[in-house]
Amino acid sequence: MTVDEISVGSPAASADGGRPVPQQVSGMRAQARVATELRTSPGGRQRSCVSTLRSQAPLALRLTRAKAREPWAAHAADIARVSLAAGAGGPVGGDQLILRVEVGPGSSLVLSEISPTLLLPGPRGERSATHVRIQVAAGATLIWLPEPIIAARGCDHVHNVVVDLDEGARLFMREELLLGRHGEETGRVTQRVSVRHGGRPLYRQDIGIGTAGADTPAVIGHHRAVGSALIVDPSWLSDPPSARALPGDAALLPLSGPAALITASAGDNLELRAQLHAGLTALGPPWDPGR
Amino acid sequence: MVDHGAALLLLADGRFPAGGYAHSGGLEPTIAAGRVHDLATLEAFLQGRALTAGAVAAGFAAAACGTLSDEDGKRFIALDAELDARMPSPAQRTTSRQLGRQLLRAVGAIRPDPRLEHVGARPHQPIGLGAAVAVFGLGRRDAAWVALHESVAGPAAAAVRLLSLDPFSTHAALARLGPLLDELAGSAVAASHGELDDLPAGGAPLLDIAAEDHAVRHTRLFAS
Amino acid sequence: MSNEQSPAPAQRRALRLGVAGPVGTGKSSLIATVCRNLADELSLGVITNDIYTDEDARFLRSAGVLPGERIRAVETGACPHTAIRDDITMNLLAVEDLERDFAPLDVVLVESGGDNLTATFSPGLVDAQIFVLDVAGGGDVARKGGPGIARADLLVINKTDLGPHVDVDVGRMVADAATARNGAPVLALSRKDEDSVEKLCAWVRWINREHRHGRHLPTDPGPMAPHFHASGEADELFHTHDETR
Ligand SMILES: Nc1nc2c(ncn2[C@@H]2O[C@H](COP(=O)(O)OP(=O)(O)OP(=O)(O)O)[C@@H](O)[C@H]2O)c(=O)[nH]1
Ligand SMILES: [Mg+2]
Numbered sequence: 001m002t003v004d005e006i007s008v009g010s011p012a013a014s015a016d017g018g019r020p021v022p023q024q025v026s027g028m029r030a031q032a033r034v035a036t037e038l039r040t041s042p043g044g045r046q047r048s049c050v051s052t053l054r055s056q057a058p059l060a061l062r063l064t065r066a067k068a069r070e071p072w073a074a075h076a077a078d079i080a081r082v083s084l085a086a087g088a089g090g091p092v093g094g095d096q097l098i099l100r101v102e103v104g105p106g107s108s109l110v111l112s113e114i115s116p117t118l119l120l121p122g123p124r125g126e127r128s129a130t131h132v133r134i135q136v137a138a139g140a141t142l143i144w145l146p147e148p149i150i151a152a153r154g155c156d157h158v159h160n161v162v163v164d165l166d167e168g169a170r171l172f173m174r175e176e177l178l179l180g181r182h183g184e185e186t187g188r189v190t191q192r193v194s195v196r197h198g199g200r201p202l203y204r205q206d207i208g209i210g211t212a213g214a215d216t217p218a219v220i221g222h223h224r225a226v227g228s229a230l231i232v233d234p235s236w237l238s239d240p241p242s243a244r245a246l247p248g249d250a251a252l253l254p255l256s257g258p259a260a261l262i263t264a265s266a267g268d269n270l271e272l273r274a275q276l277h278a279g280l281t282a283l284g285p286p287w288d289p290g291r
Numbered sequence: 292m293v294d295h296g297a298a299l300l301l302l303a304d305g306r307f308p309a310g311g312y313a314h315s316g317g318l319e320p321t322i323a324a325g326r327v328h329d330l331a332t333l334e335a336f337l338q339g340r341a342l343t344a345g346a347v348a349a350g351f352a353a354a355a356c357g358t359l360s361d362e363d364g365k366r367f368i369a370l371d372a373e374l375d376a377r378m379p380s381p382a383q384r385t386t387s388r389q390l391g392r393q394l395l396r397a398v399g400a401i402r403p404d405p406r407l408e409h410v411g412a413r414p415h416q417p418i419g420l421g422a423a424v425a426v427f428g429l430g431r432r433d434a435a436w437v438a439l440h441e442s443v444a445g446p447a448a449a450a451v452r453l454l455s456l457d458p459f460s461t462h463a464a465l466a467r468l469g470p471l472l473d474e475l476a477g478s479a480v481a482a483s484h485g486e487l488d489d490l491p492a493g494g495a496p497l498l499d500i501a502a503e504d505h506a507v508r509h510t511r512l513f514a515s
Numbered sequence: 516m517s518n519e520q521s522p523a524p525a526q527r528r529a530l531r532l533g534v535a536g537p538v539g540t541g542k543s544s545l546i547a548t549v550c551r552n553l554a555d556e557l558s559l560g561v562i563t564n565d566i567y568t569d570e571d572a573r574f575l576r577s578a579g580v581l582p583g584e585r586i587r588a589v590e591t592g593a594c595p596h597t598a599i600r601d602d603i604t605m606n607l608l609a610v611e612d613l614e615r616d617f618a619p620l621d622v623v624l625v626e627s628g629g630d631n632l633t634a635t636f637s638p639g640l641v642d643a644q645i646f647v648l649d650v651a652g653g654g655d656v657a658r659k660g661g662p663g664i665a666r667a668d669l670l671v672i673n674k675t676d677l678g679p680h681v682d683v684d685v686g687r688m689v690a691d692a693a694t695a696r697n698g699a700p701v702l703a704l705s706r707k708d709e710d711s712v713e714k715l716c717a718w719v720r721w722i723n724r725e726h727r728h729g730r731h732l733p734t735d736p737g738p739m740a741p742h743f744h745a746s747g748e749a750d751e752l753f754h755t756h757d758e759t760r
Contacts, residue, residue: 216339
């Protein structure tokens with residue numbers, strides 16, 4: 001699949017029924033791409049190497065080092081680390097950002113982000129969109145640690161994440177949405193996540209903030225932060241974790257498949273992080289990043 | 292499908308003997324968490340439920356309804372996996388399959404039809420519902436309507452037992468939701484003709500969390 | 516449809532025996548007594564219906580009268596009456612599952628959630644039913660009647676040992692009940708009275724044989740006109756008045 005094949009339309013089934021994306025894309029369009037592969041040195045040592053690293057302003061991908069404690073990463077011998085910087089402020093209404101991630105067979109990648117994403121309204125109220133397309137091959141691992149997405153007042157954004165996992169792939173993926181900056185009314189974001197594992201649907205969820213019904217007691221209520229961590233671990237095919245409630249409005253949910261979701265709603269980002277962390281602690285090693 | 296109005300009413304009737312009365316659709320734990328306590332919060336709950344779980348159920352019921360005429364159960368298997376992927380809460384998946392199985396047991400006795408075999412023994416409730424609707428000669432929109440109606444009527448019926456609300460006010464809330472349900476039924480039918488990945492997938496984190504809280508609560512009035 | 520959806524043919528499947536009656540009259544205790552005394556000779560299973568989660572199933576499991584997996588709970592969403600009469604699907608599936616998982620079962624006992632005097636089992640769910648009253652509920656209850664009291668296959672007046680403490684003339688209450696039932700069997704029961712426990716077991720053995728041999732005609736105590744069909748050895752066990760055959 002090439003970048004051009006990624007549709008930039010609105011999700012067909014967003015919680016508010018979706019709105020057509022204006023035909024003229026007035027904002028900027030940028031694509032970035034990272035790929036890794038497992039290479040064997042003449043000495044027989046195997047290491048994960050970044051084979052492709054393509055940036056386009058404002059999306060900048062850079063090789064980096066471990067920042068903080070990461071889930072699972074301590075268990076990988078050689079791991080590639082890349083961080084994404086998406087520029088200050090934005091995307092702005094009308095912008096289309098595309099990120100492609102390919103983790104080749106047997107390789108491991110930690111993809112982190114420099115700073116939170118602040119979504120801002122466009123000059124004419126256009127919708128902005130981010131498309132993330134991830135492929136993780138058999139025996140490969142992706143630890144994706146994006147920073148929170150903050151929906152500034154008036155923004156209208158679609159965040160579309162499509163993940164294809166080969167059987168035997170491992171994944172950690174964090175998603176955090178904040179409803180406006182401090183004290184600010186939230187803008188509108190529809191986050192669409194579709195994860196397939198071995199070609200079969202594993203996790204498919206649209207979460208809206210600022211959309212119809214989002215602030216009801218069935219969905220996220222009056223919380224200001226909503227997020228999740230999705231973990232796919234092939235070893236759970238035989239030994240899945242069990243469901244459990246976590247402190248606050250959070251829970252650890254084993255999916256139908258070798259995966260678990262930590263879902264959390266909180267008053268602010270700090271609390272949200274703590275809840276997601278509590279979920280990882282509950283999972284234990286290798287997913288518990290420790291303190 | 293105005294021609295089949297009588298059958299539609301039969302299937303949508305809360306008295307249809309498929310065991311739905313024992314469930315509150317997550318309302319009981321939501322009340323226990325203090326999030327719903329009066330008519331306004333109940334109505335918001337019902338609206339949120341219709342827009343998420345209700346819309347998902349409607350999309351899958353409509354798709355399943357259009358699938359019954361297929362020769363084999365392959366598409367049902369695909370629908371089943373897609374719906375599993377949309378239900379992160381294991382407690383909700385269990386409840387959904389339990390209700391689906393009950394529905395098939397009832398429909399199998401009320402209107403036996405060999406095509407129901409394709410659905411499998413433990414379908415998710417919306418998929419069993421879509422098949423049942425088709426067995427009664429109804430169409431996708433009917434399936435979506437029944438699914439959406441159930442998504443709010445069940446919790447509203449539970450509300451009069453769980454809160455000090457009179458049944459007139461809860462039905463007034465249901466009546467106000469009518470136009471939204473009609474609109475969502477239309478979107479569900481449209482989505483049911485498209486790609487499986489594009490079937491409604493609106494998540495409701497608080498309902499997911501509530502379902503797990505409820506599953507381990509020892510003293511409860513409703514099964515879910 | 517798969518096998519699990521189709522119930523076994525009438526004669527070969529287990530006797531489905533309902534136990535109904537107001538709250539706290541001793542339905543679970545009666546089932547425990549039956550299991551304790553008959554589990555060696557009959558293959559038994561139990562379905563409980565609870566208002567709050569699985570209280571009764573827990574009680575029966577902790578009594579240790581049957582292997583725990585043969586006791587299953589159905590949650591009735593605060594509608595015990597609905598679950599045994601208007602919408603029996605949950606109970607029917609639970610019974611069918613039990614029969615399949617422990618085939619061949621002789622008797623499945625279904626305990627209704629404690630309800631009022633009018634709640635009786637649907638003929639679609641059980642083959643026979645016991646209605647349980649207790650002396651603590653007052654000596655007049657039997658005379659008040661209602662479908663369960665008048666027409667259940669067996670009426671049990673339980674906790675007769677409490678009679679003196681609650682000022683109830685047990686003999687009088689049993690006689691009133693027999694009159695209200697037009698002579699159908701009434702059993703005065705107390706777990707402290709071995710002889711009454713033996714009579715209860717004898718009745719269960721008898722109804723099970725009747726069912727097995729296709730001689731038992733399920734009767735609905737609910738909407739039907741008074742109708743009596745007991746015959747043979749059961750008669751001798753109980754206070755029976757002139758019978759219509
Ligand atoms: N004295 C006396 N007490 C009894 C007898 N049988 C039962 N009980 C007591 O009566 C109480 C209620 O008994 P259960 O068997 O739980 O009654 P139940 O009808 O199943 O109650 P629900 O399921 O809550 O409606 C318990 O405290 C029993 O110990 C008896 O023969 N004599
Ligand atoms: Mg009991």
